Amino acid sequence: MGAIVAIVGRPNVGKSTFFNRLIQRREAIVDAVSGVTRDRHYGKSDWNGKEFSIIDTGGYVVGSDDVFEKEIDRQVELAIEEADAIIFMVDVETGVTGMDEDVAKLLRRVKKPVFLAVNKVDNAKRAEDAVEFYSLGLGEYYTLSSINGGGSGELLDALVEKLPDVVEEESDLPRFAVVGRPNAGKSSFINALIGEDRYIVTDIAGTTRDSIDTKYNRFGFEFNLVDTAGIRRKAKVKEDLEFYSVMRSVRAIEHCDVCILMLDATRGFDGQVENIFWLAQRNHKGIVILVNKWDLVEDKETNTIKHYTDKIKKAIEPFTDVPILFVSVLTKQRIFKAIETAVEVYNNRNKKIITRKFNETMLPIIENYPPPAYKGKFVKIKFCTQLPTPYPQFAFFCNLPQYVREPYKRYLENKIREEYDFTGVPITVFMRKK
Numbered sequence: 001m002g003a004i005v006a007i008v009g010r011p012n013v014g015k016s017t018f019f020n021r022l023i024q025r026r027e028a029i030v031d032a033v034s035g036v037t038r039d040r041h042y043g044k045s046d047w048n049g050k051e052f053s054i055i056d057t058g059g060y061v062v063g064s065d066d067v068f069e070k071e072i073d074r075q076v077e078l079a080i081e082e083a084d085a086i087i088f089m090v091d092v093e094t095g096v097t098g099m100d101e102d103v104a105k106l107l108r109r110v111k112k113p114v115f116l117a118v119n120k121v122d123n124a125k126r127a128e129d130a131v132e133f134y135s136l137g138l139g140e141y142y143t144l145s146s147i148n149g150g151g152s153g154e155l156l157d158a159l160v161e162k163l164p165d166v167v168e169e170e171s172d173l174p175r176f177a178v179v180g181r182p183n184a185g186k187s188s189f190i191n192a193l194i195g196e197d198r199y200i201v202t203d204i205a206g207t208t209r210d211s212i213d214t215k216y217n218r219f220g221f222e223f224n225l226v227d228t229a230g231i232r233r234k235a236k237v238k239e240d241l242e243f244y245s246v247m248r249s250v251r252a253i254e255h256c257d258v259c260i261l262m263l264d265a266t267r268g269f270d271g272q273v274e275n276i277f278w279l280a281q282r283n284h285k286g287i288v289i290l291v292n293k294w295d296l297v298e299d300k301e302t303n304t305i306k307h308y309t310d311k312i313k314k315a316i317e318p319f320t321d322v323p324i325l326f327v328s329v330l331t332k333q334r335i336f337k338a339i340e341t342a343v344e345v346y347n348n349r350n351k352k353i354i355t356r357k358f359n360e361t362m363l364p365i366i367e368n369y370p371p372p373a374y375k376g377k378f379v380k381i382k383f384c385t386q387l388p389t390p391y392p393q394f395a396f397f398c399n400l401p402q403y404v405r406e407p408y409k410r411y412l413e414n415k416i417r418e419e420y421d422f423t424g425v426p427i428t429v430f431m432r433k434k
């Protein structure tokens with residue numbers, strides 16, 4: 001399981017800019033107005049061959065200093081609990097503020113590596129000004145400029161040195177992670193499957209504290225079930241809900257084979273569930289969507305399931321080849337079908353196609369509909385193969401790979417899905433020089 005690094009600090013110090021630089025994508029919105037980052041962003045980064053996950057802890061609500069202080073306290077406490085290392089970002093332009101001191105007070109008590117990053121240091125004068133941050137009592141600091149990347153190498157060198165090495169657990173059993181919003185019925189689902197109340201189940205969102213493994217061996221199936229926690233305790237439920245469930249999901253998703261994504265039918269496929277879905281997709285995991293509490297949906301008609309399914313598929317485009325089951329954990333409706341489907345998705349994810357047969361299938365399809373000419377150049381695909389990776393990735397070898405656009409790659413993916421059953425599994429298509 002990869003390490004998790006959280007970037008914390010008060011609003012408008014440059015956390016999102018630094019986050020975008022680390023993941024090499026412009027994913028977090030950056031603006032000079034404090035509190036622009038309302039969602040929590042997750043991405044992957046690597047340095048010196050070590051991969052880690054990055055969480056940008058935004059989500060501040062514009063308001064008084066008191067509101068900021070309470071929100072920052074909550075964010076930092078959660079980051080401290082879940083992350084393996086913390087980057088505490090401050091701004092050299094404004095110097096040490098009261099909010100910086102409050103965050104530092106929390107961080108001085110933790111036993112995890114904390115890296116004090118003084119941002120916006122882009123000249124020698126500002127480098128001198130950074131000395132005042134010694135007063136925060138966190139020891140050595142690192143000066144950097146998020147915008148142009150200056151100084152970030154030294155920080156990352158020190159960071160990866162302190163990150164724990166990834167130790168893969170030796171187990172041949174498939175791992176199915178049950179993920180989703182707190183109070184969607186994840187623990188009840190596992191209790192129903194194993195036939196005993198292994199987990200505490202209450203109406204309070206977030207009763208489950210940790211991601212716990214359960215070995216399942218019934219009806220000819222054997223695998224590990226992972227129940228991901230929603231939140232710590234009742235007092236922490238309000239604004240922390242999304243941040244906490246996503247951080248817990250990160251750990252479970254990165255170390256599983258198939259994600260069973262549960263959502264509450266009465267709440268729908270909302271933004272938070274969608275975030276967890278894309279988290280699983282970006283990690284190339286198998287996905288099964290379970291719409292739980294279907295028995296509570298009133299005024300069901302003949303087409304209700306179809307309309308609900310269409311709505312979910314619209315939200316997850318273009319990756320729509322995902323099984324969607326409507327279940328009720330309370331009445332045990334279709335819960336064993338859910339497990340059967342998860343096993344099928346696991347098998348799809350591990351499917352290997354013989355290169356000769358793959359070429360016999362795909363090359364005639366490509367010949368009938370070759371890549372469109374680009375800048376007057378014609379692309380000729382001569383050979384294709386499945387790569388030897390833990391999840392389905394395919395390489396197509398051609399004369400001009402740089403001229404094959406995304407729509408054609410999606411066309412190839414759709415054709416692969418038509419010919420072979422990869423339901424529930426993300427596919428990656430690469431174009432390579434012949």
